Amino acid sequence: MNVHRALFDAHVERWSAALPAGDLYAPMAYLLALPGKRIRPTLTLMACELFGADPRNALDQALAIELFHNFTLMHDDIMDAASLRRGRPTVHAQWNVNTAILSGDAMLVMAYSVLGSDPYILSVFNQHALEVCAGQQLDMEFEQRAEVGLAEYREMIRLKTAVLLSAALRIGAIKAGATEADQQRIAAFGEGMGLAFQLRDDLLDAFGDPAVTGKEQGGDLRNGKKTWLLIRGLEVERDRGSSALRDQLAHEPSGRDVAVMIMALRELGVEQEAQQEVRRLAGTALEELGRIDPTGDRTAALRALAISLIDRAA
């Protein structure tokens, strides 16, 4: 992974340094330079190498994926009225909303500019880009709704998060000339990993160490955010006739006792259930890798990356 990450870092730095001056471009360079894992472009390069090509061949496609991802961050932060991202002001907080809208738009155009004109890559990219928009739309709808089911939540996460990991891998594979069957396997691996990754995120909010995550423990719970944990917790409570979570949600966010909510999730068995679900999703995803590479030699790095993502503490 480090080799691929270093390759990509150099590529994105060259690209950022070549941007024209002005407020249309400066927010792009600013957002790209915030500390981040750069998982998606790394996956593109690794998939390209896995199927026998030089990962450098996929640098522009990896860049397109990363530009697209950052475009969604720029606009999602406006929609969520978020003032901080990775501990730094968001683009609309640092500049203003109009600049964040317009610079995001231009960033999406630039993603297409570097993506190239391979018809198959374009169609995978377009399809997944639209799915990411549909996922964000669902996410906003869920905030307005009183009840969201676990299956709906999973579909939202699939669209909003998992499909882009899937597209990142598939595009790297296409670039290397992988067979359709192998493309489907690597895409399924990505989707499963994306679901596991997001569920791990939900777990970290409630059960992570705030000194490591850098976030308030249970921030999502306090805000009543309909995550896997809260949705499932309320389901189990309904079955059992208990109401610790529901009672806390009846208060305003500032009046909620987050420690009580976390305790309730533990007692309801939801923490354990979520951990099992992460392992199940990751296991199924890794099986897809096994179908591509039965000996495991060529996929060792991808496996290690996958495991580091689902075991991560921050």
Add this chain to the structure above:
Amino acid sequence: MNVHRALFDAHVERWSAALPAGDLYAPMAYLLALPGKRIRPTLTLMACELFGADPRNALDQALAIELFHNFTLMHDDIMDAASLRRGRPTVHAQWNVNTAILSGDAMLVMAYSVLGSDPYILSVFNQHALEVCAGQQLDMEFEQRAEVGLAEYREMIRLKTAVLLSAALRIGAIKAGATEADQQRIAAFGEGMGLAFQLRDDLLDAFGDPAVTGKEQGGDLRNGKKTWLLIRGLEVERDRGSSALRDQLAHEPSGRDVAVMIMALRELGVEQEAQQEVRRLAGTALEELGRIDPTGDRTAALRALAISLIDRAA
């Protein structure tokens, strides 16, 4: 023109009718259905036919141009805090800002989805799409600046308005296999027409008949919008040592006497100068058409459209 317009109208209606349900897509259909001239897609079809191909071959590219144009309208209306477009509520007024951001994003992705994968068309589209963003960026910057020069204004209009007309024509020409030289000519025609079209817009604001335009006479002047007329008017005033425009601009918008400002523009010779400039730009543009088609037979419809746009009263 009517044939091309009818072809396109049927295509866009089919496309809109096939959109999935939900708030991600409904704003697209809503905006596309507002009464509009649909100049850009019509130009794409006409250019395709001019260079010897069936205009139906360029329907998807014309749709891509129209989707892109409507995406910019959706986002520009947010940035300009505009509540009305063509007499109807803007998307963010009808739904909300977040929906307008996200539906606009998805509309841009869908523009690419229908554009196809011709590398040359993609590169023309990408370049011009980025220029349109740069034009909107300049437009917003100019609002914050005390002084804007005529050359800067022209460059802003070129980027924000003229290049998309140019791209619409060029893409139609590429689709028909036109030579590079002919592509450059039709693109130059489009750019000149776009500049003339926008200057005609500025003239109609001050000197048009509000009963025909449907807008408050001198609305741009009241708002101190830095149009060609106001920029040039202030220049001439400075040279002459007069100050009617400047005096009015010293008041708040609600206290400005628009009739005095319109009179001043007439007396300073700016109305006449702008009319000459429209004719000059249109004349140069039409010369480019003459280079493509010396007898004028094949370009009669394009010429008629161009003349109707610069002579229009609304």
